[in-house]
Amino acid sequence: MVRSMADDRWVPPTVLLAVDLVILTLRNACLQVLLVERGIDPYQGMFALPGGFLNHEREDLVTAAHRELAEEAGLGPDQLHLEQLAVYGAPDRDPRGRVVSAAYLAIAPRLPEPIAGTDAVQACWTPVAQALSGAPRLAFDHEQILADGVDRAREKLERTALATAFCGPTFTIAELQDVYEIVWGVPLDPRNFYRKVQSADGFIVPADASRKTDGGRPARLFRPGPRTTLHPPMPRPHSRADKEKA
Amino acid sequence: MVRSMADDRWVPPTVLLAVDLVILTLRNACLQVLLVERGIDPYQGMFALPGGFLNHEREDLVTAAHRELAEEAGLGPDQLHLEQLAVYGAPDRDPRGRVVSAAYLAIAPRLPEPIAGTDAVQACWTPVAQALSGAPRLAFDHEQILADGVDRAREKLERTALATAFCGPTFTIAELQDVYEIVWGVPLDPRNFYRKVQSADGFIVPADASRKTDGGRPARLFRPGPRTTLHPPMPRPHSRADKEKA
DNA sequence: GGAATAGTGTCTGTAAGACATTATCCG
């Protein structure tokens, strides 16, 4: 582990460890990510993913992620999916010095409008498509991190029950379908979708006190079931772009 | 990013950054991982994944991974798959202090027997099944890292062309099937496997100077094709264990 | 009844699972 070199007292370099968050949610039929406006240099005034350094020497990474989630987005650990995304450690990714960032992906259900960061910073939901096309250019390598996070979410929709994390405690099948359609950016057939989710035992379970209105026939309500993985996966139509790459 | 607290001069804690490698290969019809015997404390004499601290302040993470790959396994960057696995940062994972480890997954083709670590440390291939069942108990949280690495490899075989990374520059279809069977630990039907890989355009391409012998009809040789992802994926039989969990 | 949305059914093509047969090498 430690190199046995000429200099016996060689000590490895230390780095600053940050935790950055890709927090995704659905708003206005649109996949959105939470961005904060940076109040200090570097990149002052630009937008960035919420995040920050470890608070103290003994803070766990996931703990730090949850802390930032609370501080900057007001989101508690319940009713929220959180998973590690990747580490970003390019030597020049932060002008202040060697900062390595552990990125986490969080999926939040639809929330009451105003996300007030308790940290007195500007936090606002931004459509992912906008952020990725450089509309507000993001600080650091956060555009890359965001892209990776969205990719991960798209992939996990196929093989896991992650979609329910975008919904509230109960939801209709149409709402669940919206999740897939919006995150993937493709239309799905309601009948086939229906058949699929119903035949995947344990994916969603009926919330028996079921009802909800919209002008038409009331839809049954469901809650997330015990199943976390989907076999076979939810079929994902391939966009032309994907096919060109393949 | 930086917290605006009472103490204006608060500085974030620093950590030591290590890079650890899960290097997988196929030997003796068995999935094996490269382990090194630790020469110093902590965990002196125990086995661990190859790895080490960053060499200097400006070393990139992937660069460090490649360096360790060369130093401890004698593996160059060619003919080798390398991808990031995850970060491990539990505060007490290293008794020396706060050490955060970026784990990388490497897939090596079958190699001529002796892997001589140039670093004068004992490096030896060990069957993954053994290492995971605690036969040689691994140092730190390396058992977890190894498990995650194997999981990742298993998953990626389904949806990507990763399997070819286990093979040499050219290979037969039977050899490719071996990869799947050994890594997944399940038998596959040769005919169906044949049909599948042949119908996946660009997965493997014939290496026209084709031949190889074994006592039977010579098999055609193939090289990895341009395609990196498999649509639809290679079907993976589910073991009973998987079904119980689902 | 009409508009609107929810839920169900049917047909068809594609691809996976199971299994038999032919082809090409060695001795």
Place this chain on the structure above:
DNA sequence: CGGATAATGTCTTACAGACACTATTCC
């Protein structure tokens, strides 16, 4: 020839894609 391994073919079943219909609410 026989033994061995490679390559190809056929039948059946599961499931996705496409599309038509019935059901329940509000007006």
